[in-house]
Amino acid sequence: MRATAVAQPNIALIKYWGKQNIAENLPATGSLSVTLASLTTRMTVDLNDALQSDQLRVNGEPAADMLPRVSACLDYLLGADRAKASIDSECNFPIAAGLASSASSFAALVVAASHAAGLEADTLSLARAAGRASGSAARSLYGGFVELQTSAQEIHVETILAAEEWPMQVVVAITATGAKAISSGDAMNLSAETSPFYASWVEHQDHDLREARRAVEARDFAALAEVSEHNCLKMHSVMWGSRPPVVYWNNVTLACMETVRALQADGVPVFFTIDAGPQVKAVCLPEAAGQVLKALQQTDGVIDTLQSSLGNAARLLED
Numbered sequence: 296m297r298a299t300a301v302a303q304p305n306i307a308l309i310k311y312w313g314k315q316n317i318a319e320n321l322p323a324t325g326s327l328s329v330t331l332a333s334l335t336t337r338m339t340v341d342l343n344d345a346l347q348s349d350q351l352r353v354n355g356e357p358a359a360d361m362l363p364r365v366s367a368c369l370d371y372l373l374g375a376d377r378a379k380a381s382i383d384s385e386c387n388f389p390i391a392a393g394l395a396s397s398a399s400s401f402a403a404l405v406v407a408a409s410h411a412a413g414l415e416a417d418t419l420s421l422a423r424a425a426g427r428a429s430g431s432a433a434r435s436l437y438g439g440f441v442e443l444q445t446s447a448q449e450i451h452v453e454t455i456l457a458a459e460e461w462p463m464q465v466v467v468a469i470t471a472t473g474a475k476a477i478s479s480g481d482a483m484n485l486s487a488e489t490s491p492f493y494a495s496w497v498e499h500q501d502h503d504l505r506e507a508r509r510a511v512e513a514r515d516f517a518a519l520a521e522v523s524e525h526n527c528l529k530m531h532s533v534m535w536g537s538r539p540p541v542v543y544w545n546n547v548t549l550a551c552m553e554t555v556r557a558l559q560a561d562g563v564p565v566f567f568t569i570d571a572g573p574q575v576k577a578v579c580l581p582e583a584a585g586q587v588l589k590a591l592q593q594t595d596g597v598i599d600t601l602q603s604s605l606g607n608a609a610r611l612l613e614d
């Protein structure tokens with residue numbers, strides 16, 4: 296009744312921002328991401344009939360605020376009459392700061408919990424369960440370049456290119472620490488209700504997805520860079536147009552974007568993307584990683600940097 300799984304966050308190049316069904320957390324549009332290798336969440340789930348309630352520790356500390364979402368995810372996956380769970384999560388990178396810790400957490404949770412319960416579930420069913428808790432988590436059940444498509448009823452997720460088929464590096468510039476002011480879930484609902492740009496964002500998403508998929512299939516870095524930066528800035532425009540506005544950036548976020556622009560002007564194969572937080576993720580070809588890392592480290596105000604290659608799907612760890 297006990298199992299441990301490990302999962303990595305993913306970084307969306309074509310973003311998910313908005314739900315078509317809030318109760319089922321069904322995204323309004325598809326998205327496309329890369330799964331990382333060296334940022335990890337390791338989660339142990341121990342299902343125990345003797346427990347009165349679920350317990351969650353994150354990096355050794357009780358995490359009561361995250362517990363309701365975790366319990367709801369377990370209820371959906373295993374049924375409400377399941378045994379209660381003792382859950383231990385270890386994350387080797389900052390939590391709730393725009394580094395997709397919820398994606399790796401819920402991906403690891405569904406893999407560990409399904410094995411602990413002896414449930415025979417395929418990867419897509421697990422992705423759907425994780426996606427109900429955090430839309431982006433569905434993508435961390437898969438490795439490499441991952442596309443999520445949605446219908447009016449359900450999502451479909453698949454790897455469109457494995458990590459080793461087109462090696463890339465991601466350098467993350469940490470520009471602020473601490474939890475964000477508004478969660479991505481609340482912020483995207485606010486955007487859907489109030490941003491005058493939201494409808495057009497949704498309308499054009501299929502077009503951007505097609506362009507990105509084509510770029511990945513052709514391993515066309517310049518095309519992927521162009522559509523990814525466009526999609527990222529468009530998502531942030533939707534956020535900025537919300538009332539009240541949702542602004543996750545700070546001045547160092549902008550400085551990092553300038554750094555990436557300067558590298559591009561020198562012909563370095565790199566592009567930026569930014570999620571619901573102030574951190575800048577620079578995606579580059581492996582030969583450029585050293586130069587990109589150094590330039591971001593030397594950017595005024597950058598607190599820290601992380602570097603990762605592309606990684607594989609969430610998986611079970613043998614005890």
Ligand code: PMV
Nearest residue numbers: 307310311429430431570571
């Ligand atoms: O899965 P959530 O609810 O944490 O939302 C993720 C939203 C973005 O990271 C901004 C975009 C994405 O596709 O990952």
